[in-house]
Amino acid sequence: MSQNSEGFLMQLHDTIDGALDDVARNNFSNLESNSKRVAYLCSLPAIRNYELGAVVKCQEFPRKDVEKARRLKEGGNGAVQKGEWGKALKMYSDSMVKSYPSSFANRSAALNHVGLHEEALTDIRRCLALGYPRHLRYKVTERRARCLLVLKRNQEAIAAFQDTIVALDDAANLAKDKKQKMVADAKLMLEMLNRGLVLAGKPKDPEPTIKAPPHPKLTGKRNANYPAISDAVQIDYSESQGRYATATRDVKAGELLVVERPHSGVLLGEHSTTHCQHCLMKCAIPLACPNCPNVVFCSDNCLDVAQKSYHSYECHILPLIWKSGCSITCHLALRMMTQNNKEYFHNVAKDIDTKPTGVYKSDDYRNIYHLVSHEEERTKQDLLHRSEMTSFLVKLLELSGYFSGIPRKSPLEAEDIKTLGVDDIYKDDVAVIGGLILKNLQVLQFNAHEVFELQCPKPQVGENVIKHVGKSVFVAGAVFPSLALFNHSCDPSVVRYFSGRHVVVRAVKNIKKGEEVAENYGPIFTTVEKAKRLAQLKEQYWFECSCTPCQQNWPLIQCHIAVTVLDTDMLERLGKAAMEEGKYGEAMKKFIEVLKLYDTTLVPPYRSYYNCVQDLRRCMLAHGNYSLV
Numbered sequence: 285m286s287q288n289s290e291g292f293l294m295q296l297h298d299t300i301d302g303a304l305d306d307v308a309r310n311n312f313s314n315l316e317s318n319s320k321r322v323a324y325l326c327s328l329p330a331i332r333n334y335e336l337g338a339v340v341k342c343q344e345f346p347r348k349d350v351e352k353a354r355r356l357k358e359g360g361n362g363a364v365q366k367g368e369w370g371k372a373l374k375m376y377s378d379s380m381v382k383s384y385p386s387s388f389a390n391r392s393a394a395l396n397h398v399g400l401h402e403e404a405l406t407d408i409r410r411c412l413a414l415g416y417p418r419h420l421r422y423k424v425t426e427r428r429a430r431c432l433l434v435l436k437r438n439q440e441a442i443a444a445f446q447d448t449i450v451a452l453d454d455a456a457n458l459a460k461d462k463k464q465k466m467v468a469d470a471k472l473m474l475e476m477l478n479r480g481l482v483l484a485g486k487p488k489d490p491e492p493t494i495k496a497p498p499h500p501k502l503t504g505k506r507n508a509n510y511p512a513i514s515d516a517v518q519i520d521y522s523e524s525q526g527r528y529a530t531a532t533r534d535v536k537a538g539e540l541l542v543v544e545r546p547h548s549g550v551l552l553g554e555h556s557t558t559h560c561q562h563c564l565m566k567c568a569i570p571l572a573c574p575n576c577p578n579v580v581f582c583s584d585n586c587l588d589v590a591q592k593s594y595h596s597y598e599c600h601i602l603p604l605i606w607k608s609g610c611s612i613t614c615h616l617a618l619r620m621m622t623q624n625n626k627e628y629f630h631n632v633a634k635d636i637d638t639k640p641t642g643v644y645k646s647d648d649y650r651n652i653y654h655l656v657s658h659e660e661e662r663t664k665q666d667l668l669h670r671s672e673m674t675s676f677l678v679k680l681l682e683l684s685g686y687f688s689g690i691p692r693k694s695p696l697e698a699e700d701i702k703t704l705g706v707d708d709i710y711k712d713d714v715a716v717i718g719g720l721i722l723k724n725l726q727v728l729q730f731n732a733h734e735v736f737e738l739q740c741p742k743p744q745v746g747e748n749v750i751k752h753v754g755k756s757v758f759v760a761g762a763v764f765p766s767l768a769l770f771n772h773s774c775d776p777s778v779v780r781y782f783s784g785r786h787v788v789v790r791a792v793k794n795i796k797k798g799e800e801v802a803e804n805y806g807p808i809f810t811t812v813e814k815a816k817r818l819a820q821l822k823e824q825y826w827f828e829c830s831c832t833p834c835q836q837n838w839p840l841i842q843c844h845i846a847v848t849v850l851d852t853d854m855l856e857r858l859g860k861a862a863m864e865e866g867k868y869g870e871a872m873k874k875f876i877e878v879l880k881l882y883d884t885t886l887v888p889p890y891r892s893y894y895n896c897v898q899d900l901r902r903c904m905l906a907h908g909n910y911s912l913v
């Protein structure tokens with residue numbers, strides 16, 4: 285939950301800590317529920333009188349800005365004239381972030397020019413739906429017709445040319461001769477298209493090509509109790525390790541064992557205008573939020589889902605979240621609330637301590653609530669610190685309109701914020717929703733995942749292979765309730781990557797029936813000394829690691845012996861060559877064969893085995909989210 289020192293939260297904690305006397309601390313220490321902790325802390329003068337409005341610099345928050353939008357649009361037009369289409373696209377998109385929806389029509393022209401016809405059609409549909417001026421409509425309907433022609437959707441193109449002729453009637457500012465020429469051209473196109481259609485026997489138009497992110501599928505069947513997990517894996521329990529995953533049958537390297545959507549996911553502030561706020565992927569052609577200049581979406585669908593849930597509340601408080609210096613975990617703890625209304629949580633809270641039974645669903649908040657939080661082992665200071673953080677988060681909820689049920693419609697001003705105290709009419713909400721947020725903060729400490737994408741270099745001119753090598757960049761934080769049930773090993777048997785909004789967990793080794801299917805929380809035995817691994821896991825995840833490499837003191841990879849077995853050398857070389865050419869599927873097959881040969885002859889650890897696991901891992905990561913830089 286660490287805070288960034290540039291924000292004001294550190295100062296807030298220091299001031300509140302300094303204002304709490306021994307009586308208040310003692311009273312707080314005796315409280316036994318999260319709800320009581322938050323309710324008590326929020327009732328104290330230290331919180332109620334804290335002048336938050338004076339600390340926050342609302343005037344620095346970005347706002348919609350029509351003038352800036354106009355300048356960017358003009359810049360885009362200038363770029364078009366110079367033939368700088370990429371630059372024009374970027375400027376039109378930026379213009380829309382500043383003032384929606386000024387540039388859809390212009391951007392559709394640039395998209396059409398660079399050959400992104402389906403995307404141009406989407407922008408044309410958007411600008412017409414938003415009431416594009418009647419006297420200019422002929423331009424976009426004609427563009428629509430031309431895009432459809434390229435896409436061979438001739439029946440739709442006929443309708444679009446007919447619309448163009450009608451729209452030209454309203455083109456009051458168009459010179460008469462130009463208008464007549466456009467009508468004549470459209471009529472000629474209609475004649476040709478109709479004749480062509482009759483000759484071809486009036487075939488149906490091809491379906492629009494929808495560029496949806498890939499939807500990976502589990503290998504084999506789902507586990508009946510944990511639908512996001514394959515039936516090759518079950519969830520076991522032991523007193524010392526809690527829940528953990530084991531193989532129900534022999535699992536082959538390469539099998540997909542978990543495919544899960546997050547319960548909640550939050551994009552880092554710095555990626556908010558380059559990546560989709562909802563599906564967390566890089567947006568080539570962003571769609572701006574109509575109401576704020578803070579975020580973009582990759583599609584109308586993502587915008588719609590976000591606006592109908594969390595973004596309606598978060599729209600105008602995002603700059604405050606980002607400027608506060610709070611961590612992604614804190615934002616995630618808040619998002620878990622904003623994606624549902626408060627009535628839902630008041631209802632859930634009535635019976636929250638009873639563990640849900642039946643099918644384990646990733647979208648059920650109760651499953652998150654019952655993830656490991658180590659609440660019993662927490663110090664009072666830890667709980668106090670998290671409760672202080674919660675007091676800020678419940679204030680954000682009040683400002684967002686979450687408690688009143690009426691989402692905030694305008695950017696924040698200092699006078700709206702006043703103090704950190706929440707209005708007394710929301711006392712019950714502070715106790716119930718605040719109590720859940722305090723629990724979220726504890727759960728997320730051990731169960732949230734970093735979402736990353738691979739930044740790959742753009743292929744050079746003449747190259748047609750994307751090399752999936754480069755930096756792995758942290759773009760978001762998310763919680764995946766089923767994946768959160770997997771324990772750690774310093775010698776993990778799986779690799780994790782992200783495909784669209786999904787996390788994918790894949791076996792990177794052959795796993796025997798009954799063996800644990802372990803994730804990795806950070807330190808790997810091949811590169812990190814045992815003492816360091818143990819210390820890191822203890823500090824971050826509060827457990828003593830007893831995996832095989834820790835128990836048996838396995839050496840680092842440089843101390844391993846290198847062995848080759850039968851054809852492994854040749855297969856490895858073939859695999860590496862395929863990887864170089866971007867043929868990751870082919871390369872994976874070779875590496876999987878190598879592992880099979882090793883597994884039938886020797887017992888790890890040895891260097892060649894782990895080098896092969898590492899190569900296989902790289903091939904799998906190439907299937908995940910990436911962006912070209």
Ligand SMILES: C[S@@+](CC[C@H](N)C(=O)[O-])C[C@H]1O[C@@H](n2cnc3c(N)ncnc32)[C@H](O)[C@@H]1O
Binds near residue numbers: 524655768771831
């Ligand atoms: C993400 S959860 C894993 C699932 C958890 N065991 C459960 O019951 O829900 C992380 C927590 O699990 C426990 N854990 C993870 N790996 C472990 C291991 N190798 N040995 C013992 N406990 C472990 C620790 O308590 C850790 O904080």
